[in-house]
Amino acid sequence: MFGTAHSDGGCISLESSCGWGSVVNPGGHIKGSKRVFNATLQAPGGNIEITSAESCLIIGREVTLTEAVKCQIFAHTLRIGKASGCMIAGRDIEIRQVMSHRQEPNVITMVVPEVPDLNEMLVPINAEMADMKSRLDELTQRIDHFRADSTLAKYLSIRAKVRSGMLKLTDDQSKGYLEMAERLEESAKAVEIAVAERTPIARALAVATRHVQDIREAQHERLAQCRCNVAHVQGETIIRQLLEAHDGADLSLIPLPMIPKILFRNDASLKFLYAVHDGSVAWTADQI
Numbered sequence: 479m480f481g482t483a484h485s486d487g488g489c490i491s492l493e494s495s496c497g498w499g500s501v502v503n504p505g506g507h508i509k510g511s512k513r514v515f516n517a518t519l520q521a522p523g524g525n526i527e528i529t530s531a532e533s534c535l536i537i538g539r540e541v542t543l544t545e546a547v548k549c550q551i552f553a554h555t556l557r558i559g560k561a562s563g564c565m566i567a568g569r570d571i572e573i574r575q576v577m578s579h580r581q582e583p584n585v586i587t588m589v590v591p592e593v594p595d596l597n598e599m600l601v602p603i604n605a606e607m608a609d610m611k612s613r614l615d616e617l618t619q620r621i622d623h624f625r626a627d628s629t630l631a632k633y634l635s636i637r638a639k640v641r642s643g644m645l646k647l648t649d650d651q652s653k654g655y656l657e658m659a660e661r662l663e664e665s666a667k668a669v670e671i672a673v674a675e676r677t678p679i680a681r682a683l684a685v686a687t688r689h690v691q692d693i694r695e696a697q698h699e700r701l702a703q704c705r706c707n708v709a710h711v712q713g714e715t716i717i718r719q720l721l722e723a724h725d726g727a728d729l730s731l732i733p734l735p736m737i738p739k740i741l742f743r744n745d746a747s748l749k750f751l752y753a754v755h756d757g758s759v760a761w762t763a764d765q766i
Contacts, residue, residue, distance in 0.1 A: 487524075508538070522730045526553075537737060539730045548579055552737045554729040562713075567720075567740050569729045571706045578713030586717045587748070589729055589740060590704045590763045593697055600690060607690070610683045617676040624669045633662045634669065704763035711754045717761065719749040 483490055485503040492501070492510035496517050501508050505523040515532040526538040532547040541553035545560045555570045563579025567587040576584045625631050636655060639645035647655055659666075706717060720740060724732050732740075752759060 520734075522734075523728055537730055537734075539728050548582070550738075550741050552730065552741060565741050567737075569704050573708045575710045575712065576708055576715045578715075583714035583716055586706060586715065587740060587743070588704060588706055588717065588719045588751070588761070588763065589722045589724075590719055591700065592721045592723050593700065596694060596697060600693070603686060603690060607683060607686050610679050610686070614676060614679050614683060617672050617679070621669060621672045621676065624665055624672075627665070629658075630662050630665050630669075633658045634666055637666060698764050701764035702762050706759055706761045708754075708759040711757050711759065713755065715752075715754045715759070716750075717752040717754070717759060719751055719763070720747060721749075 482500040482502070484501075485506055487503070487506045489507040489509060490501055490503050492508070492512060492514065495512045496510060496514045498516050500518040500520075502518075502520045503524055504521065506521055507524055508519050508521050508526045508528075510519075510528045513530045513532070514528055514534055516534065517531075518535045519526055519528070519531075519537070520535075521538040523539050525540045525542075526536060527542045528536070529544045531543055531545070531549050534546075534549045536543070536546075536549055536551045536553070538553050540555045540557075541551060542557045543549075543551075543559065543561075545562075546558055546564050547562045549561075549564045551558075551564060551566045551568070553568045553571075556566065556568045556572070558573045560575045560577065561573050561584055562577045563582035563584060565585050565587075567589055569589055571586060571588070578584070625634070636645065637659075640647065640655070708715065720743065722729075722732075722740070724736075726732075751761060
């Protein structure tokens with residue numbers, strides 16, 4: 479096939495070899511069981527499944543290739559059986575085997591979303607939590623001090639049961655109880671006030687603690703989704719990291735003019751991760 483095939487969804491199925499052509503299907507599906515060479519395959523927001531690709535530009539949300547040679551591939555999720563001399567950029571990459579091609583290495587750029595510095599972002603929340611913790615400790619210490627008085631502790635227990643109706647006092651017991659109340663009621667009220675003051679602070683601290691934990695877990699999960707696994711490396715393979723402000727759930731929806739800049743970028747904004755000649759790679763962004 480030569481020329482251009484364009485669709486606005488659905489599936490474009492290449493039943494024969496495709497060379498020097500262009501297949502565009504935003505949000506759709508491109509499938510090819512034959513060889514594709516010197517072609518452009520674009521399915522931003524969609525899926526691409528190709529058996530064999532050589533010297534192609536391939537862009538999609540989910541891209542699956544049995545074999546790719548000297549291709550430029552940009553995908554949110556990429557699965558390749560064998561890659562040789564390719565330039566690859568993506569967020570979730572799994573390759574069974576990589577090999578150099580005529581001394582040209584594979585270059586893999588992990589496009590990682592920019593995330594805030596949590597330590598800096600959480601400074602005001604942590605300061606507020608520290609203040610709540612200090613106040614909570616102070617109140618707890620005050621309550622414990624009161625309750626360390628066994629007579630007061632006994633009175634508080636009887637008082638609670640009497641108020642709830644769990645305990646009925648005889649006349650003699652009532653007399654003794656009133657004598658205890660006369661001596662201890664002021665301290666009992668102080669305990670009640672401290673407990674009443676401590677309860678909302680403890681609840682607020684628990685909520686804030688969970689909020690901070692949720693923020694950290696969400697960022698950890700987000701970065702853990704940025705991963706590169708290569709089972710077998712045979713030949714030079716370079717793996718880099720690029721922080722990208724694009725915050726969408728689908729990396730392939732980045733504006734098209736930005737994609738070549740990411741694939742071919744070679745400046746200080748890139749962080750070098752690995753230069754591997756043999757072995758394997760297992761990397762996730764939450765390691766940084």
